[in-house]
Amino acid sequence: MTDNDTKYIGDEFVEEDETTLNENEKALEGLYDLVLPPGVPYKLIMEVMDKFNLEVATRKCAVKTVDIEADNLLTLRGDLDSVNNAHDYIYKKLSEKYNYKK
Numbered sequence: 001m002t003d004n005d006t007k008y009i010g011d012e013f014v015e016e017d018e019t020t021l022n023e024n025e026k027a028l029e030g031l032y033d034l035v036l037p038p039g040v041p042y043k044l045i046m047e048v049m050d051k052f053n054l055e056v057a058t059r060k061c062a063v064k065t066v067d068i069e070a071d072n073l074l075t076l077r078g079d080l081d082s083v084n085n086a087h088d089y090i091y092k093k094l095s096e097k098y099n100y101k102k
Helices: 023-028 042-052 080-097
Strands: 032-035 055-061 071-078
Touching: 032 055, 032 080, 042 055, 042 071, 042 080, 071 080
Parallel strands: none
Antiparallel strands: 032 071, 055 071
16 A cells, blocks of 8 residues: 555554565564663673674663663664674673673
8 A cells, every 4th residue: 555545444454465564674674683781881882793793773672670661772783693693792791791600
């Protein structure tokens, strides 16, 4: 349905098929987000962006640890392998910094 088509009551409930995806949704196909918790050091975020060729984006996410409204959190966006590798790298670096042992 294009913008010039006549719209009827109930049209907003018609399911969109793949041909009606907008350009933004098409651009995000195949990309994954790694949501960063508040407190991840800025230097580490920059290092991971360069090392794994990721870009920073924001996402509205509910934070369940405190009773607040959904917040915009930083995410690192890229292909699945890069996001998974970045997750492991961040976990390793923060574990080393804070001497966390399993």
